[in-house]
Amino acid sequence: MDIFAGSDLLEVTLLSLIVSGLATAISLAIGLPLGTWLALARFRSRGLTLSLVNTGMALPPVVVGLFVAMLLWRSGPLGGLRLMYTPGAMVIAEVIIATPVMLGLTVAALGQLDPRLRLQLLGLGASRWQATWWLWREARLPLLAALMAAFGAVISEVGAAMMVGGNIRHETRVLTTSIVLETGKGEFAAAIALGVVLLALAFLVNAVLTRAQHRGPQP
Amino acid sequence: MTGPVPVDPLLEVDDLVVVRGARPILEIDHLAIVRGETLVVVGPNGAGKSTLLLALARLLRPQRGEVAFRDSFGERDDDLAHRRRIGLVLPDPILLDASVFDNVASGLRFRGVPRDEVRVRVSDWLGRLGIGHLRDRPARQISSGEAQRVSLARALVVEPDLLLLDEPFASVDAMTRALLLDDLENLLRATPVACVAVTHDLDEAVRLGDRVAVLLEGRLRQCDRPERVLAAPVDGDVAAFVGVETRVHGRVVEARDGLAVVEAAGHRLEAVSSVGPGRAVLFCLRPEDVTLWSGDQPGPGDHPGPGTEMSSARNRLPGRVSRVTPSGPLVRVSVDCGVPLVALVTRASADEMGLAVGRPVVATFKASAAHLIPLAKDQDR
Numbered sequence: 001m002d003i004f005a006g007s008d009l010l011e012v013t014l015l016s017l018i019v020s021g022l023a024t025a026i027s028l029a030i031g032l033p034l035g036t037w038l039a040l041a042r043f044r045s046r047g048l049t050l051s052l053v054n055t056g057m058a059l060p061p062v063v064v065g066l067f068v069a070m071l072l073w074r075s076g077p078l079g080g081l082r083l084m085y086t087p088g089a090m091v092i093a094e095v096i097i098a099t100p101v102m103l104g105l106t107v108a109a110l111g112q113l114d115p116r117l118r119l120q121l122l123g124l125g126a127s128r129w130q131a132t133w134w135l136w137r138e139a140r141l142p143l144l145a146a147l148m149a150a151f152g153a154v155i156s157e158v159g160a161a162m163m164v165g166g167n168i169r170h171e172t173r174v175l176t177t178s179i180v181l182e183t184g185k186g187e188f189a190a191a192i193a194l195g196v197v198l199l200a201l202a203f204l205v206n207a208v209l210t211r212a213q214h215r216g217p218q219p
Numbered sequence: 220m221t222g223p224v225p226v227d228p229l230l231e232v233d234d235l236v237v238v239r240g241a242r243p244i245l246e247i248d249h250l251a252i253v254r255g256e257t258l259v260v261v262g263p264n265g266a267g268k269s270t271l272l273l274a275l276a277r278l279l280r281p282q283r284g285e286v287a288f289r290d291s292f293g294e295r296d297d298d299l300a301h302r303r304r305i306g307l308v309l310p311d312p313i314l315l316d317a318s319v320f321d322n323v324a325s326g327l328r329f330r331g332v333p334r335d336e337v338r339v340r341v342s343d344w345l346g347r348l349g350i351g352h353l354r355d356r357p358a359r360q361i362s363s364g365e366a367q368r369v370s371l372a373r374a375l376v377v378e379p380d381l382l383l384l385d386e387p388f389a390s391v392d393a394m395t396r397a398l399l400l401d402d403l404e405n406l407l408r409a410t411p412v413a414c415v416a417v418t419h420d421l422d423e424a425v426r427l428g429d430r431v432a433v434l435l436e437g438r439l440r441q442c443d444r445p446e447r448v449l450a451a452p453v454d455g456d457v458a459a460f461v462g463v464e465t466r467v468h469g470r471v472v473e474a475r476d477g478l479a480v481v482e483a484a485g486h487r488l489e490a491v492s493s494v495g496p497g498r499a500v501l502f503c504l505r506p507e508d509v510t511l512w513s514g515d516q517p518g519p520g521d522h523p524g525p526g527t528e529m530s531s532a533r534n535r536l537p538g539r540v541s542r543v544t545p546s547g548p549l550v551r552v553s554v555d556c557g558v559p560l561v562a563l564v565t566r567a568s569a570d571e572m573g574l575a576v577g578r579p580v581v582a583t584f585k586a587s588a589a590h591l592i593p594l595a596k597d598q599d600r
Binding site for chain 1: 273276278299302303305306307309313315316325326329330373374377383
């Protein structure tokens with residue numbers, strides 16, 4: 001069995017967490033406010049926009065990786081940024097994968113609330129910000145579920161990470177790309193071990209978020 | 220809109236027009252709310268009552284017009300400052316997924332009230348509404364009557380200048396409604412808050428309101444003390460809405476000593492009214508004011524005997540019962556006597572008199588009970 005050194009394992013696990021965690025955080029920062037606005041606003045092409053968002057939730061990661069790669073490689077329009085085959089590129093690709101998930105599920109989460117709740121809060125003297133905050137609190141269960149779904153989408157994907165990261169040891173190798181590598185080398189034990197680590201990681205993060213979701217008065 | 224205009228109002232609505240699509244759904248020339256009063260706006264569903272309430276709260280953008288507190292003295296008058304002076308209670312209480320305490324405290328927290336003060340004020344109002352024992356209960360686990368009390372406490376605790384209630388009793392059963400109505404009536408009398416409540420229920424309006432405003436099809440037709448609205452509706456539509464069931468077109472043929480004689484449907488009817496002769500009028504009579512006598516003998520006054528009193532009712536119309544409809548503890552009797560009259564009698568009386576379709580009766584009513592609405596020359600509905 002290949003010496004999959006303890007430090008290597010720690011390194012790829014850490015990188016997985018950092019890249020996917022960062023991508024999820026950015027998708028939250030974009031998706032939550034945008035999704036809130038989309039849930040509350042009424043404009044003519046709202047139906048079309050929602051359909052596009054929902055389609056975006058099903059983007060194949062490898063295709064996202066391909067398009068980002070085409071933008072970032074040396075001959076591409078953003079080649080000057082020298083981001084190709086760096087964790088930065090991986091974060092970019094994963095943000096593109098996670099944001100529609102966050103957006104679509106935020107719209108669904110807020111859409112479940114009583115449509116007059118916002119009016120009622122404003123009628124009790126809430127400012128627009130206070131009303132929005134309280135809407136998020138009211139929808140905290142499905143919103144946390146959205147966050148978990150976005151994280152789950154990116155921690156488990158391999159297509160984009162491979163395309164824009166290149167699976168370079170010590171640079172852009174993450175858990176999912178390591179599994180592909182070890183399997184390709186025939187090192188099935190190592191691949192399975194990495195799979196277990198990935199599952200454990202996903203479980204751990206979700207357990208923390210689920211605990212946060214269910215703290216406080218039960219509905 | 221007719222009715223006395225208050226001086227020194229708390230809040231005024233001027234030239235308000237709200238549209239949906241291309242249609243105006245609310246048009247109010249002028250409405251003034253007086254400090255401390257309870258104004259109840261009544262009207263059928265779809266008349267624009269909820270729209271009016273949202274406009275008063277500045278929660279919708281009218282096409283034109285102004286809603287403003289008249290005592291701002293140069294203070295900020297932006298929408299948030301305006302909203303912080305009101306307390307809104309929407310129908311089917313919309314409570315937060317939190318404890319009853321947190322719900323009632325929410326308005327105070329929006330205004331940044333310190334924690335200790337919040338605790339004191341919330342406890343006080345929970346007590347006043349009889350829900351102190353529900354303080355820590357999750358708001359999703361209480362009955363609809365209790366939820367309505369939470370919703371009211373939540374608005375009252377911020378001590379607003381204007382309380383806005385939208386159909387406050389729509390979602391509760393009759394018994395809970397009776398209790399809530401009592402409590403609300405007492406609370407409104409005890410606090411200096413002005414209140415605008417909307418309801419489709421005329422009884423609630425008359426009970427709660429210092430003034431009643433009738434809103435029909437987006438326009439305020441009449442705004443006056445409840446007795447005046449019931450007894451002297453300003454036009455045929457208002458009359459129909461406030462339960463004046465007998466409305467007949469006629470013409471004043473004689474007028475003397477404050478009494479007008481109206482010719483309607485071939486009968487001469489007397490009404491206490493100042494309308495002059497020659498005017499076309501709508502003759503209005505409430506069913507509670509019609510008394511029925513059995514038989515085709517003109518009873519009162521003609522054959523006085525044991526148990527029969529002289530009647531001062533100047534109007535006596537013999538006819539036949541054309542319809543009998545039970546209405547709760549009362550019975551609605553339609554009488555065809557040339558003029559279509561409707562009388563409201565108790566079940567006991569209806570049974571004793573054997574009121575059934577076809578039975579001959581004599582309908583009487585006092586001239587002072589009748590109300591005449593002068594019609595414009597082109598009005599012939």
